[in-house]
Amino acid sequence: MANVLVVAEVRGGELRKVALEAVTAARVLADQSGGGSVHAVLAGAPGIAAKAGALALHGADSVLVLEHAGFAMYNPEALATTIAQRLSGGAYGYALFSATSHGRDLSPRVAAKLGAGLVPDVTGFRVEGGAVVGEHPQNNGKVVATLSLSGAPALIQVRPAAFQPAENAKPLVTESMASAVDPDASRVKTVELKQGGGGKIDLNDAPVIVAGGRGLKAAENFKLCEDLADAFGNAAVGATRAVTDEGWRPHTDQIGQTGRNVSPNLYIGVGISGAIQHLAGMRTSKTIVAINKDKDAPIFKIADYGIVGDAFEIMPALTAAVKAARAQG
C-alpha cells in the first residue's frame, strides 16, 4: 500500500484536462499498489479551492489546496520546494506529474531536491514488486524504453492523453496546504500568461486536431483549418515547422520533434508532407487522416485514411460534411 501525491495542473485559474488524466492515473497507481490514498495538490490564487470538486470526482481522496496570490501564475520555485517538503516526510510512495511544459519543468526540480528517481513522459506504467515500470518513447518515438524506477518517493510523468479521464467519485475532502517558502520571494517570476496560440483549444487538450502545412500556401488560408476545427467543435489547430517558420502560425502551435507531442483521437493533416520530424510529434494519434495533392507524400504511409487531392477543394466540402454529420448525430 502506498499513497500517491498528484500535482493537478492549473492554467489561468482553470484546471487543465491533463489534471483529470493525472488524477485518473494516480488512482490506478494507488489501487495497483494495494490501495493507498490519492492526494491531489491544487495550487493557485485565492479561490482556486472552488476547482477541487473535479479532482474528487476523478478519484482524489483528498485535495490539498495551496492558495496564495503568489500562485496566480506558475511559480516553479515555491511549488517545487513545497511539494518536495510534502514528499520528504515518507508519507508517499509515488508522485505523479503531467508530462507537459509545466510538469516537465517542475518534476525534475522536485526529483533533484529529494535525490529521487523520475521516469519521464510515460505512455503507460505498472507496479512490479515495489518498482514502477513505465514505457517512455525515445528517439523521436521510434524506440520505446521500458524504465524501471525504485526507491520512494518514485516520481512519474504521465504523457497527455495516455490516460482518459475516468470518473471515480470520492467525497470531496479538502485540506489547506501552506507554501513551504514565501511564494513572492521566488527568483523566477512568471509575469504574463499568453493563452491560446492560434487555436481556440489547447493542442494537448483537444480530442481532434486539424494541422496545416506549407501546402496551404499563406497565413490567411489557415481559415480553412479554423473552419474545420469549428465544425468539429472540439478541435485545435496545429501546424508544421515550415508554417511556424513562415510566421503563418505562432511558434507554440508547432507539432513535431521540436514542437509539441500530441495524441488526439483524430488528427487531420492538410498540405503536410509528413517529414520525419513532424511525424515524431503526432504518430501516436489514434486515427490519422491526410489530405495532400502528392500521392507519394510520406504522410500517407502512416495515415489511416487519405485523400490525394487539392486541399482548397476538399477542405470546404469536408467542413460542410462534418457540420451536417454533427447536426444529425
Place this chain on the structure above:
Amino acid sequence: MKIAVCIKRVPVMEVKFAITADGSRVDETGLKYDVNDFDLWAIEAGLQLKEKNGNVGEVVVITLGTDAAQEQIRKALAMGADRGVLLQADRAPADGLAVARALAAELKDGGYDLILCGRIAIDSMNQMTGPMIAELLDVPCVTNVFRLEVAGATGRAERVLEGGSEVVEFPLPALLTIDDGLNKERLPSLKGIMAAKKKPLDVRPAQFGDAHVVVAKMSLPAERAAGRILGDSAAAVPELIRLLQTEAKVL
C-alpha cells in the same frame, strides 16, 4: 559574460532503429551522430550573447559521453565556442539525475553567468537535465525558452506552453533550456574548423552517484498498418465521413 552550454551527441534520426538481440539497447550499427538540435540552438544563443557583450567572456561547451563525443565538441568550437570539456563515460545512465549530478559537479565552481541547455535530447527524450542541474546548483531556471533578452544581471524570456506561452523574468546567474524558434544555428566556417583544432578540450571522468532509474528493456513500437486512399477529390469526402463515424468512431 561567461557562458556554459551543455550539449549531447545523439543519433541522426532519419534511420530505422533496431534493438540489440538481448533487448537492452539501441543497436548502434550504421547510426550517424550529430549535436542534438536543441543544443545547437543553445550554442548559438551563447555565441550571440557573448557577441552582444562586445565579445568579452567565454563560451564553454560541456558534454558527457564516450571519446567519440569530442567530434561534437569540435563542431561547437568550430562554430565559435572557446573551449570544451568532455566528461568521459562509457554510456550515459538512464537516470537523468545521475547525468545532471555529473554535469553540475563540473559547472559548480565555473563562475558562469549563464548555463544553457537544449530543451530536450532527442534520443533519451528525458527533458530533465537542465532543471535538475539548476536545482543542484541552486540557480534560477527557465525551461523551453524561445525568446530571450539579457540586460546586465537580469533576463526576460518567453517560454513555450502547450498552445500558449509565458513571459518570465529572472536574475543572473541562471540556467535556461533553449527551445526551437529562438534562433538558427550558424554553420562552422572553414576558418572556424581550423581554429577549433587548436582550442582547448579537457577530458575527465564523469561522476554520477546513485541511480534509481534503469532500463528494463528496449523495444520498437508497433508499426501502424498502411492506410487507405479514399479518392482524389471532394467526392471522397462522404466515404471519409462514413469511416470516421463507423470504423474510427471519432465523429
